[in-house]
Amino acid sequence: MAEEAEKIRRETGRVLGRFSRKRGNLIPILQKVQHRLGYLPREAMLEIARFLDIPEIEVYGVVTFYNQFRRNPPGKHSIRVCLGTACHMKGGYITLDAWKRRLNIGQGETTADREFDLDTVACVGCCTMAPVTVVDDKPQANVEPTRVDGILLAFEREREKKHKENRESS
Amino acid sequence: MKTVSLTIDGRKIIAEEGTKLLWVALDNGIYIPNLCAIRSSPEPAAACRLCFVEVAGKEAPVTACTETVAEGMVVNTRGKKALRLARSAFELLMASHPVDCAGCPANRSCELQKISGHLKVKLKTKRLRTLLRELPIDDSHPLFTYDPNKCVLCGRCLWVCRQQLGIGVLGFAHRGFQRVVTTFADEPLGQSRCQECGDCIAVCPTGALSFKDSAKPAARAVKI
Numbered sequence: 001m002a003e004e005a006e007k008i009r010r011e012t013g014r015v016l017g018r019f020s021r022k023r024g025n026l027i028p029i030l031q032k033v034q035h036r037l038g039y040l041p042r043e044a045m046l047e048i049a050r051f052l053d054i055p056e057i058e059v060y061g062v063v064t065f066y067n068q069f070r071r072n073p074p075g076k077h078s079i080r081v082c083l084g085t086a087c088h089m090k091g092g093y094i095t096l097d098a099w100k101r102r103l104n105i106g107q108g109e110t111t112a113d114r115e116f117d118l119d120t121v122a123c124v125g126c127c128t129m130a131p132v133t134v135v136d137d138k139p140q141a142n143v144e145p146t147r148v149d150g151i152l153l154a155f156e157r158e159r160e161k162k163h164k165e166n167r168e169s170s
Numbered sequence: 171m172k173t174v175s176l177t178i179d180g181r182k183i184i185a186e187e188g189t190k191l192l193w194v195a196l197d198n199g200i201y202i203p204n205l206c207a208i209r210s211s212p213e214p215a216a217a218c219r220l221c222f223v224e225v226a227g228k229e230a231p232v233t234a235c236t237e238t239v240a241e242g243m244v245v246n247t248r249g250k251k252a253l254r255l256a257r258s259a260f261e262l263l264m265a266s267h268p269v270d271c272a273g274c275p276a277n278r279s280c281e282l283q284k285i286s287g288h289l290k291v292k293l294k295t296k297r298l299r300t301l302l303r304e305l306p307i308d309d310s311h312p313l314f315t316y317d318p319n320k321c322v323l324c325g326r327c328l329w330v331c332r333q334q335l336g337i338g339v340l341g342f343a344h345r346g347f348q349r350v351v352t353t354f355a356d357e358p359l360g361q362s363r364c365q366e367c368g369d370c371i372a373v374c375p376t377g378a379l380s381f382k383d384s385a386k387p388a389a390r391a392v393k394i
Contacts, residue, residue, distance in 0.1 A: 046354075054338075055337075055339070055354075056338075056354040057338060057339065057341030057343070057352070057354045058338070058341055060341070060343050060354045060355060064344045065343075
């Protein structure tokens with residue numbers, strides 16, 4: 001944990017060193033910090049607010065307004081549930097609920113073991129496959145709650161296999 | 171000081187040049203509904219869409235808070251088109267407002283009740299489906315309670331907190347229907363840097379921010 005805090009401080013400081021203290025720099029700074037850390041942790045947001053001399057709530061307001069900013073670390077696998085028009089009609093929100101229940105996290109959050117992060121997308125352009133979930137950049141077709149279980153089971157199997165191989169080789 | 175003369179609802183009025191129509195009307199005892207207008211703000215937010223008026227020679231109604239007074243201007247605050255827009259905006263606002271006046275600390279001093287009376291629109295709108303936000307009430311602060319469900323997002327509280335007092339505990343966060351007035355990381359107000367001046371409660375037009383001891387009046391009259 002201390003290692004992570006140190007990394008956040010170091011990387012944020014490195015980004016801030018390249019900017020002037022103009023409030024107009026807020027979004028470019030946030031983008032650069034997220035590019036380095038993968039997300040915008042609380043400590044980084046506080047540091048940026050101090051640097052630009054603006055209330056911390058202002059940074060928080062911008063981070064929560066734009067979809068491009070995330071407040072949780074990315075998981076090993078990304079789950080993106082499509083809620084576009086076609087997917088909505090085919091029950092995309094039910095799929096989203098299934099993911100939430102199975103992973104035990106909310107939208108925009110990451111599981112405690114950092115295996116999965118969950119979010120929504122507006123449309124991925126393959127509406128004939130609705131309801132779609134994009135798993136690690138690959139669109140999966142007809143993802144209904146039972147398919148959610150299937151996808152998770154496949155990940156589980158893969159993990160077990162790797163675990164076994166590791167044990168055999170050592 | 172240069173002045174201009176204009177007519178509002180048939181009344182001749184002399185006003186300072188460069189002033190916004192809304193303030194001229196209010197200063198002369200002509201009420202125009204408004205929530206987000208802040209006199210000391212350099213730019214009007216023009217977010218509440220309640221202060222629509224009709225200006226002779228202009229095809230569409232204009233928001234009084236953004237319209238600068240001009241020589242010979244003829245204004246009608248009760249024009250049909252303007253009121254229609256204001257009523258719709260008010261109904262939309264009330265469609266996500268929990269109407270519980272009897273149990274609300276702002277009862278009788280609430281700006282929404284005043285606007286409802288002025289526009290002759292019921293607080294409980296029938297035309298639109300009710301969609302409540304159902305957000306948790308923040309009861310953590312020893313002095314006051316914050317009920318985000320009653321908040322109309324006018325921005326007055328964060329203006330006094332930030333611009334006038336330089337504290338900046340409150341601000342807007344999230345987007346769309348999820349938009350709320352909140353603190354950094356949505357922390358409870360009791361844990362924030364709040365300095366307990368109570369000014370945000372004084373300027374709140376609704377019962378969203380209210381003192382816990384309802385008998386206690388606002389610490390001081392706050393002008394914004």
